Amino acid sequence: MRNPGKAQAGGTILVAGGAGFIGSHLCAALLDAGANVTCIDNMQTALPSNLPRLAGRDRFTFIEADITQPLPDAITADPARWTHIYNLACAASPPLYQADPEHTMLTNVVGTNQLLRLAEQAGARFLLTSTSEVYGDPEVHPQPEDYRGNVSCTGPRACYDEGKRAAETLTFDYARMNRADVRVARIFNTYGPQMRMDDGRVVSNLIVQALEGAKLTIYGSGAQTRSFCYVADTVDALIRLMDSEMVQPLPVNIGNQNEITILELVTAMEAVAGRSLDVTYHDLPQDDPQRRRPDITRARNVLGWEPTTPLAAGLRHTYDWFAGELTATAPLSAQRVA
Ligand code: UDP
16 A cells, blocks of 8 residues: 555544545544544444544544534634545445435535545645445446446435535536535445445445355346455555645546456355355346446546455455454353364
């Protein structure tokens, strides 16, 4: 991973959603580089054990608050100290962001606007983590940033997809009005340690099912595709994007181009588990995108970045981490005594 530029390394950085899956890895990387990091998180979907990993570290502050509410004084007092603001705050797995769709939408609209106002007051650079979901169920493949997407504004995914699209709109409007210096990342499916075991995404579901000897749940036929990016690669790209200089801000796809079907993911999981795994088929959720693969030409050109972690290696790290977590959280009676 490339070290953050000098400004970030010596900076005072606010990470909204910093206790979440990608956010906690980002906070750790920024702390490693020497930054002062404040994390604001409402702990709605964050894995609670991510915080103790960070809380003991120098230069780390945690504030429990929800960005849909007025930002706490601890954040708004002395705004000029913020050099950079990352916005990763939002439930991101389909079951979790659909559990409270109003809150998901408001997190993206009200929350992003509050952080943009703070960036304006602070003169801080602002980075929004948007999503491949802005492309909806894409009709263009792979998806370049100038593809405008095929999103339902009335379906169950709309609270997230349209919420992120509105967050992008706000962010680019602030830039157009010269109110803030902004960057926008469109993150494609990311996986790795420190995901919630119960967040409902395919990688975490399949790993937990494999470890527990349950059948792997395949939604639909399993022929739908995704392109899975290991979290260290995603965090590296976010830090580079924050550092990048752009004449005019443009969204940047961050993801892995290795597109596979969900059934191929099962095969990759079998290689990691070292045995064959039984599957069970369930209905495909409404509006589930059929294909997804990023065009990362812009990330290559602007950030000098592309993912370096092969799926087999990333899955191995993730599987081993989940195995450790399951052992640590299992009741003593269920743990084997050597
Ligand atoms: N999926 C699956 N089994 C699961 C969870 C998800 O087959 O246990 C499918 C889901 O329908 C989708 C893909 O895997 O086609 C990726 O789902 P995920 O929720 O991880 O992310 P998405 O890309 O849909 O936001």
